[in-house]
Amino acid sequence: MKVTAKAHTNIALIKYWGKRDEGLILPTNNSLSVTLDGFFTTTSVEFKPDLTKDSFLLNDEEVEGEQSIRVTNFLNLVRELAQEEVYAEVKSINAVPTAAGFASSASGFAALAAASSKAIGLNLTDTELSRLTRQGSGSACRSIFGGFAEWLQGVEADGSDSYAVPIAPKEHWDIRVAAVVLSSKMKKVSSRSGMKRTVETSPFFKGWVESIPADLEGIKQGILDKDFEKVGEIAEANCLKMHATTLGANPPFTYWLDTTMAVMQTVQQLRSAGIPAYFTIDAGPNVKVLYLPEHEAKIQETLQHIPGVTEVKLSRVGQGITYLEDEELV
C-alpha cells in the first residue's frame, strides 16, 4: 500500500541543543516549538517485495550519500518495529530550502515517519509516532503536532519517555512568522555536528542547560496567556543563549553572517519604533521573525529591504501530520 503524508516544519522557541544519547537521539533539555504552515514536506512511501534496496527521490531527483543513508537507517527502524524485511520506494517533495537552517529535516522526517509507518501496517498513536520520528531527527518529533508542541526530554535510557506533546492547537493563537532568507545559503556546520561539538567542548553548555527550565515555564505561561511580548522576549533570549554556546566551542564557530546581524538589529529597531517583533535563529544564517497579524505589511516591507535579504516568506501557525487520500504528491 502506498501512503502519502504531509508534515510541516517547526521553529523552536526554546531550542533543542545537545544530546545525551546520539544513537537514540535523546536530548539534554526539553524544547518547545511552533509548527509553521508555510513550509512542509509531502512524502509517499510504498514497500515493494521486488525491490533490492530502498530508493529515495527528493524533488524528483535520486538522492544518494549521507541523506539517503539517514533515510535507510530510519526505514530500518520502521522495518524492525513491524518485523518486516521489505524495501521501500520513497518520494518526497520539499517546500523548504534544505540545509539552510529551515529545519527541513524536521518536516522531512516527520512526513517519512508518518507515511512509512502507516505503509508498513503499523497503526501508531501520535505519541508512538513522535517517539519513532525522534530517532530520524530530534526536532522532527515536534512536527507530529500542529500549533505549539513541547518535546519532553525524558529520563529513561531507552528513550521510551522522550517524545513531543501538544501545548496548544493552532486555533489557540494567530501569531505569524516571517522567514528571512539570506543570499548566502549553505551552512558549514550541520546542527548535528554543531551541537555535538558544543556539548563536548563549550564551557557555556552547562549554563545553557541550567537556564532552560525557567525559560520553558515562562514561555508556556506566555503562550497560554497569549502574551506576545513575554513569548517573544523569552524566545529571542533563548536563541541568543544557544548561539552563545557555539562561540565557546573548540574550535569555535557561529552560524551568523553579517546579514544575520543586520536582520537582528532591524528587528530590535522595529521594537524601538513600537512594533512588537522578535527573532529566532536555528543552526544556519537565516532568521525567523515573530510578529502579530496587524503588523504584517510593515514587517514584510521592512525586512525585504535589508541588503543581503533575498526573500521574506510569511507563515501562519500550521497543523500536524495529515495523510493525503489520493496517494499522489502535491
Ligand code: FM0
Ligand atoms: O529545532 O541531530 O533536529 O530545536 O534547529 O537530527 O537530532 O536537526 F537550532 C538548532 C535541530 C536543532 C533547534 O537539530 O538535529 C531546534 C535546532 P538531529 P536537528
